Amino acid sequence: MSQLALVTGGTRGIGAAISRELTHKGYRVIASYASNKEAARLFSAETGIQTIAFDIADENACKTAINYIETEHGSISMLVHNAGITADSTLEKMASDQWHRVIRTNLNSCFYLTQAVLDGMRAQNFGRLIYLSSVNGLKGQRGQCNYAAAKAAIIGFAKSIALEVANKGITANVIAPGYIDTEMVRAVPKPVLEKIIGTIPVGRLGTAEEIAHCVSFLADKHAGFITGSTLSANGGMY
Ligand code: CAA
DSSP, X not given: OOOEEEEETTTSHHHHHHHHHHHHTTOEEEEEESSOHHHHHHHHHHHOOEEEEOOTTOHHHHHHHHHHHHHHXXXXXXXXXXXXXXXXXOXXXXXXXXXXXXXXXXXXXXXXXXXXXXXXXXXXXXXXXEEEOOHHHHHOOTTBHHHHXXXXXXXXXXXXXXXXXXXXXXXXXEEEEOSBSSHHHHTSOHHHHHHHHTTOTTOSOBOHHHHHHHHHHHHSGGGTTOOSOEEEESTTOO
């Protein structure tokens, strides 16, 4: 049977492109989503990819969902942790809830999901853990101290896990996308976004497919010697 991949936030934007790409690569893909049922239904109808709804910021929900997936479909061979949120504001104006929501969703979820999938990967002596960080986790971004802190922390997290599981055929890597043409980026105020695009040497936003291609590269069975690394795809921005 083909290997099983879980893509969080896998029904929209970058995650949807990743789900499609891994399906083409021969994986059985389960795409998770938080609450947008209609987008998930349309995505599933169009691609045939199965979806599951759970809150990645909730430890019990993660455990229950992974347990359910593995009982129904077998052990997960690849986790692509792509789901994340923004709640942009300068520090001066940031509410405590904006800080905690972003840290819980973007960072705590790495701990919950990885712990839940690792036993299955250890038993297979194979696994691919791929985490989506951001150029802003590398360089910082005005208005994103919460998001940048979580996205930078993901890199330290993945490097540490890489060391813990290297002898089990499991790799842990990070992709740090730049500004990609998604709903999240289109939500940035237009004049600000125009200034940001002006700082991208390639002169345009990236595409979700370009990030899916990075996942495909790290997912490959020949990528077993790449672990603890961060792959940037940001049009030369940083
Ligand atoms: N680069 C250049 N100029 C910027 C800037 C930036 N990144 N961010 C803000 N500015 C400029 C504004 O254009 C504005 O200039 P003027 O005074 O000349 O008009 C000035 O700084 C003040 O900005 P705002 O009026 O927007 O200030 P605010 O306090 O109302 O809002 C903010 C501040 C929330 C940071 C808002 O500017 C903003 O949303 N910035 C974008 C933050 C961002 O990049 N988010 C990325 C979301 S997508 C993502 O996160 C995906 C990923 O991984 C890359």
